[in-house]
Amino acid sequence: MIADWHAFHCVLEQDACRTGTFAPRGAIQGYTGQLMRIATWNINGVKARISQLEGWLASARPNIVCLQEIKSVDEGFPAAPLEALGYNVATHGQKGFNGVAILSRTPLEDIRRGLPGDPEDLQSRYIEAVVSTPRGAVRVASIYLPNGNPLGTDKFAYKCRWMERLEAHMRDLLALEEPLVLAGDYNIIPEPADAKEPAAWTGDALFQLESRAAWRRFLSLGLTDAIRACHPGPGVYSFWDYQAGAWQKNNGIRIDHLLLSPQAADRLVTADVDKSPRGTEKPSDHTPVWVELDMGA
DNA sequence: ATGGCGCGTCAAACGCGA
Numbered sequence A: 001m002i003a004d005w006h007a008f009h010c011v012l013e014q015d016a017c018r019t020g021t022f023a024p025r026g027a028i029q030g031y032t033g034q035l036m037r038i039a040t041w042n043i044n045g046v047k048a049r050i051s052q053l054e055g056w057l058a059s060a061r062p063n064i065v066c067l068q069e070i071k072s073v074d075e076g077f078p079a080a081p082l083e084a085l086g087y088n089v090a091t092h093g094q095k096g097f098n099g100v101a102i103l104s105r106t107p108l109e110d111i112r113r114g115l116p117g118d119p120e121d122l123q124s125r126y127i128e129a130v131v132s133t134p135r136g137a138v139r140v141a142s143i144y145l146p147n148g149n150p151l152g153t154d155k156f157a158y159k160c161r162w163m164e165r166l167e168a169h170m171r172d173l174l175a176l177e178e179p180l181v182l183a184g185d186y187n188i189i190p191e192p193a194d195a196k197e198p199a200a201w202t203g204d205a206l207f208q209l210e211s212r213a214a215w216r217r218f219l220s221l222g223l224t225d226a227i228r229a230c231h232p233g234p235g236v237y238s239f240w241d242y243q244a245g246a247w248q249k250n251n252g253i254r255i256d257h258l259l260l261s262p263q264a265a266d267r268l269v270t271a272d273v274d275k276s277p278r279g280t281e282k283p284s285d286h287t288p289v290w291v292e293l294d295m296g297a
Numbered sequence B: 001a002t003g004g005c006g007c008g009t010c011a012a013a014c015g016c017g018a
Helices: A002-018 A050-060 A079-084 A154-174 A209-220 A226-230
Strands: A035-042 A064-068 A088-092 A100-104 A109-113 A126-133 A136-144 A180-185 A256-260 A268-273 A289-294
Touching (some): A035 A180, A064 A180, A100 A126, A154 A209, A180 A289, A226 A268
Antiparallel strands (some): A109 A126, A180 A256, A268 A289
């Protein structure tokens, strides 16, 4: 199985890191190192988090970053300090809520804003772009899937429709047969192992049958859950609530995901969660999740 | 534990998040 091969490969990679035989992360820059690091981060307000974002970009040095919940219109997005760090910026914002963006050290091409399938949907939750590399194009999407709470409301119906539209768009993108990374805040807890206290999420839209079934349909299309492929065990989280000391108790959930097309999964080197930003002053309640693709092979 | 916390909003309580 391809997924098993990737899990095996990731174990080898981790062993290599532990024994010091693999290049440290800080040594990898641009595409010259042949590794492309792609991250996703629900920043929960880009203007409230801009200095923290700058610091994280400077240390983590990802090639591409998908942001969600920028909570800003396009004109208000603080692009200048990010461009000063060498990033190209594409945004799809709205006033007050939602909003997504893609940052890239190399130019963003074929930028598409909005998830196809419903012209009436005015919420800014999807942006997609292509980055060229010497080994061909990589398509990247920044996704902010609706929360859907509470159950039984139009909000949950909207989430279900949005997941159907996303699945349809996934089919279209997969037909291109190119490296594709669908990254973002999916607002889906895939399995009980993805929550510290799964029972506490019963009746929540993030853990509801329809959400988990949609997730399985995504995987059935042939997409690879990069974090799951590299970390088969439980206890890998990307979100901790601000309330009730959830971070201190590690009472987290995994809802930020990177789904890879077969052509991207073939290049998967490793994937992980960077928990460090969650422990700083005034953090987002989400922390970055990233994947590394070998674009040299 | 019905909330707790935090961001954004025509600016003071409120909507929204997960």
